[in-house]
Amino acid sequence: MGLRLEWINELDDYEIPERWIELLQRLLQTAGQSEGVEHGEVALTFVDNETIRSLNRDYRGLDRATDVLSFALQEVGIGESEIFFDEADEAMEFQDELLGDIVISVPQAIAQSEEYGHSLEREIGFLFVHGFLHLIGYDHQDEASEKEMFGKQEIILREVGLTR
Known part of the structure; x- marks a missing residue:
């Protein structure tokens, strides 16, 4: 099964270059390998500032645009599996099916790159890897966790040639 990236562009006036998708797929594989995540799907949505502001307000209580949001959907731990039963009461195992959603504001990313x-x-x-690490449980609520998470991001980005 492996790691899969599904994506959608909700921007009417901005076409997402194919090279971005190829890059993000490489980043997903690299980040997954780095963190021992072998299976799962990440859903990525490209949006405008108004959309991400609305999501940020509704889900985080912050009424402002941001660059990236992550919504983890996984209820079992990384590397664990969960047993489900089909209609014939036969066990079926699903391993890390849907990791979650990442939402990136393209206008915010443009402004920040400049x-x-x-x-x-x-x-x-950077925003994609940041979102992915949130999906698998990393956070940056204090100085130590921020240093760890941002360090991991830089290593992954460097591995695919995305340096400053």
Whole structure:
């Protein structure tokens, strides 16, 4: 099964380049390998600032645009499996089916890439890896966890050639 990326572009006036999708698929495989995540699906949606602001307000109580949001859907731990039963009462095993959703604001990514002085591809890649690490349980609520998470992001980005 492996790791899969499903994506949708909700922007009417911005076409997502195919090279982004190829890059994000490489990043997903690299991040998964780095973190021991072999199976699952990540759903990625590209949106505008208004949409991400609405999501940020509704789900986090913050009424402002942001760059990336992650919505983890996994209820079992990474590397664990869950047993379900079909209609004939035969056990079926599903391993890490849907990891969750990542939502990226393309206008915010454009602004940040200009502000930080690096390519838009690097910013999109950074936001995607950041979102993926949130999906599998990483956070940055304190200095130590932020250092760990951001360190992992930089290693993964470097592995696929996305340096500053």
